[in-house]
Amino acid sequence: MRWQARICQGLLIAFAGVAPTGVHAAEVASPPQPSVDAPAPTAVKPIKQKKRSSTSSTIAKGFDAAPIPATAPPPSVAKPSAPAMSLDQMNATLGYKGWNIPFPSFSDTLTQDVGGFRSALAEEGFGLLFVSPEIMQANMLDTPRQVPSTYPVCTSITRIGGICAGNQAYFGQSFGNTYTLKPYLTYDLGRIGLTGGQLAFAANVTTSTNDAYLPTANRITNLSWYQPLFDGKVEAKVGWFAASDEVIGTYVGGNFSSPFGPSASIPAELGLATEPFAAPAVRLKWNISNSFYNQFLVQRSNPVNGPTGNPIYDEIHSDGVGLRFDSPSRERERYF
Structure with a gap:
């Protein structure tokens, strides 16, 4: 029992x-x-339960009750994003640097920052701007629109700016137009510790009805490194670029594109690289004061004694890519 x-x-x-x-x-x-x-029966000594903190889960009484989960951690607070860079800020850091005239502004573009595409590029340190000058000229007077037929017949050489029968003595003597699309892509080197520095790349697609005025070409026109030194007292640039925009003012009345053509200047005739084409060069600028500076430039010359005598045309057709260091043209007889 x-x-x-x-x-x-x-x-x-x-x-x-x-x-x-x-x-x-x-x-x-x-x-x-x-x-x-x-x-x-022997009395059973009760088991002391450890005191639980208020944040811990409590055990429900009975078998049918589900346990109450522990208090969930507070939701993570989203890190506030940096405000988008304004177009003026983009001009200061990502606009092309080195010109002696103001470079076209992001604020003047047709697309501005639509869809935030420029802000997205700026967050990664890139700036993108498309420059697209177009020139159309025509003679509206009752004057000859071409060189008279009494002149010698044009050849493949003399047609480039030569005074020969049926040719134009100047751009616009009869209707003519040029169109250039030139994207500039820049990168802010301040992101890697080179404060104020900038890498730049540009290319151009040019169509023209007059090769003597501006040749038709697809070409790299800028690959350069710009860097200020000694708190901006000295500015240095090295690479391929158009030196005319860096050291002299070739444009009349603030025009971005000269109506007289890139070859219609003494520096260009002497071999200085001009927009929209470039040559390898090194430039140093000493900012003596806020209103006084001095510049020094060394550039490989365009072929001033090339086959046609037109330095830009001969440069284009002797170096189609635009990144050749030396000039392949040699001194040859000039044709007129």
């Missing part, structure tokens, strides 16, 4: 939480009393 009572008591305790169907709650809650001969 003693062992049987212990076994029954253990079974009842084990199944006290699950009452079979049809059994009253009183029967489950009150186990049968042990016999007189059975020893009194």
Whole structure:
């Protein structure tokens, strides 16, 4: 009887939480009393529970209740993004550097920052600007629109600016036009520690009705590194670029494109590289004061004694890519 009572008591305790169907709650809650001969049960010392912090989860009472999860960590606070760079800020850091006249501004572009594409490029240190000059000229007077037929017949050489029968003595004597599309891509070298420095790349697509005025060509026209030194007292640039925009003012009245053509200047006739074409060069500028400076330039000359006598035409047709260091043209007889 003693062992049987212990076994029954253990079974009842084990199944006290699950009452079979049809059994009253009183029967489950009150186990049968042990016999007189059975020893009194030993009092069980209660187990002290550790005090839980208010943030920890509590255990639900009963088998049917689901546990309450621990308090979720506070949501992460989104890091505020930097404000988008304005067009004026882009001009200061990403506009092409080195010209002795103001470079076309991002604020003057047709597309501005539509869709945020310029801001997205600026966040990565890049600036992009398309320059597209177009010139159309025509003679509106009752004067000859070409060289009279009494002059010698044009050849493949003399047609480039030569005074020969049926040719134009100047651009616009009869209707003519030129169109150039020139993208400038710049990169801010301040991102790698070269404060104020800039890498620049540009190419041009030019179509023209008069090769003597401006030849038709697709060519790289800029690959340069600009770097200020000694807190801006000295500016240095090296690479391929048009030196005419760097050291002299070739444009009349602030015009971006000269109506007289790039060859219609003494420096260009003497071999100075001019827009939209370039040559390898090194330029140093000493800013003596805010209003006084001195410049020094060394540039590989355009072929002033090339086959046609037109330095820009001969440069284009002797170096189509635009990145040749030496001039492939040699001194030859000039044709007129």
